[in-house]
Amino acid sequence: MNLQELDQNKAVQSGNSKGDTQKAAADLAPVFDVPVKIQAVLGRTQMEVSELLRLAPGSVLELDRRVGEAIDIYVNNRLVARGEIVPVDDRLGVTMTEIIKDGEGVN
CATH class of the missing domain: 2.30.330.10 (SpoA-like)
Incomplete structure (x- = not known):
């Protein structure tokens, strides 16, 4: 993934629904214990x-x-x-x- 794709992905994520936000938080779970x-x-x-x-x-x-x-x-x-x-x-x-x-x- 290049920088442009990352920016587009970030822009799409900013319009996330509540369910998507919870999924994103769950994706971060491995770093919570760092x-x-x-x-x-x-x-x-x-x-x-x-x-x-x-x-x-x-x-x-x-x-x-x-x-x-x-x-x-x-x-x-x-x-x-x-x-x-x-x-x-x-x-x-x-x-x-x-x-x-x-x-x-x-x-």
């Missing part, structure tokens, strides 16, 4: 090696985000969403507040 790496990134910073070597317990790293600003959520190193940190029992969790479409979240 593990993915998810990261919630609070922020970033840069420093020189000399600064890094001076870090000690109690040192504070200033990040590029403000308090309350959304954090980035990556799946397999690809930005897919933004969210907020929330408590989940005695652990941290993330509530997704925005889904990033292809190319939207790239700086």
